[in-house]
Amino acid sequence: MASSDGFYLDYFGLDRRPFTLLPDPGFMYWSPLHKRGYSVLQFGIMSCAPITVLTGEIGAGKTTLIQHLLSEMEQSITVGLISNAQGGRGELLQWVLHALGLPIEADASYVQIFRALQDFLVAEYAEGRRVVLIFDEAQNLTVEGLEEIRMLTNINSNTDELIQLVLVGQPELRDMVLDPKMRQLTQRVAASFHLERMDESSVKAYIRHRMKTAGGSGDEFTEEACKQIFTQTRGVPRLVNQFCDFALLYAWTNEAEKVDEEVVEQVVKDGVFFGGNSLEKELTV
Known part of the structure; x- marks a missing residue:
C-alpha cells in the first residue's frame, strides 16, 4: 500500500x-446559480434593500456565499452576523446588540435595549455608515421573531436606510416569509433568491x-x-x-x-x- x-x-x-x-471561500466554485445568488446579495446591499432573503437546501453553499460577502463588504458598512438566533420578544434584540458589540445591562428592559440599538443606528448614520444585520439559519426564528425583525426596519427614515436585514436559511424560511400572515414582512423584501442543487x-x-x-x-x-x-x-x-x-x-x-x-x-x-x-x-x- x-x-x-x-x-x-x-x-x-x-x-x-x-x-x-x-465553508472555505478559497474553494468557492462559482456555478451559474451561485453567481446569481451572490449577485442578488450584492444588489440587496448596494440598493439599500430593507430586507434581502437567501434560501437553499442544507449544504447548498449559503454560508460560503455569506462569508464571501463579508470579505468584500465596504468599510463604510457595519455588519452584525447572528447565527441560530432564537427566543421570544426582547431576546432577539439581545442577540443583535451582542452581534454589534454593544454592551447590555443585565436588568435592561425591552425599551432600554431597543433604545440602545436605535441610538447606535442613528450614531452610525451620522458618521456616514450603514448597518447590515445578517441572520444565518433564520428558518429557526419563530413567527414572533420574524415580526420583531420586521419592526427593526421601522427605525429607517423616509429617505435613508439606517439598517438592512439579510435573512439566510433553509427552504422553510421562504415558506414562512410568503405566509399571508407575514404580509407586512414580505412587503419589505426587496431582493430574494433560492439556491437550487x-x-x-x-x-x-x-x-x-x-x-x-x-x-x-x-x-x-x-x-x-x-x-x-x-x-x-x-x-x-x-x-x-x-x-x-x-x-x-x-x-x-x-x-x-x-x-x-x-x-x-x-x-x-x-x-x-x-x-x-x-x-x-x-x-x-
Whole structure:
C-alpha cells in the first residue's frame, strides 16, 4: 500500500484536502446559480434593500456565499452576523446588540435595549455608515421573531436606510416569509433568491475546480465517476464533498490512478456515505 503520510494527499500530489466540510471561500466554485445568488446579495446591499432573503437546501453553499460577502463588504458598512438566533420578544434584540458589540445591562428592559440599538443606528448614520444585520439559519426564528425583525426596519427614515436585514436559511424560511400572515414582512423584501442543487455538469466542474485548487490536475475523477457521484448526492455541494472525500480515500487504499466507476461503487457498497440515506428519505416523503 502507498505511504500513509498525508493519507491520499501525497498520493495525488495535493497540498490540502479538497473536500472538507467547513465553508472555505478559497474553494468557492462559482456555478451559474451561485453567481446569481451572490449577485442578488450584492444588489440587496448596494440598493439599500430593507430586507434581502437567501434560501437553499442544507449544504447548498449559503454560508460560503455569506462569508464571501463579508470579505468584500465596504468599510463604510457595519455588519452584525447572528447565527441560530432564537427566543421570544426582547431576546432577539439581545442577540443583535451582542452581534454589534454593544454592551447590555443585565436588568435592561425591552425599551432600554431597543433604545440602545436605535441610538447606535442613528450614531452610525451620522458618521456616514450603514448597518447590515445578517441572520444565518433564520428558518429557526419563530413567527414572533420574524415580526420583531420586521419592526427593526421601522427605525429607517423616509429617505435613508439606517439598517438592512439579510435573512439566510433553509427552504422553510421562504415558506414562512410568503405566509399571508407575514404580509407586512414580505412587503419589505426587496431582493430574494433560492439556491437550487447543482446539475450534473456543474457537479463535474465543481469536483474538477476543487481538485485543481488543492494542487491537483483536475482529472483525478473520471467522467463516469462524476456522473455516479451526482446520482448519489443529487447535486448538493456538502454531500458531494462527503462522497468525494471517501472516494479519494478508497482510490488511495486501492492504489488506483483515478477515482473511477469501480471506486465509486465500492464507496456505495460499503455504506460509508450516510448522506444518501437522508436523500432517500426525502424522496420517499
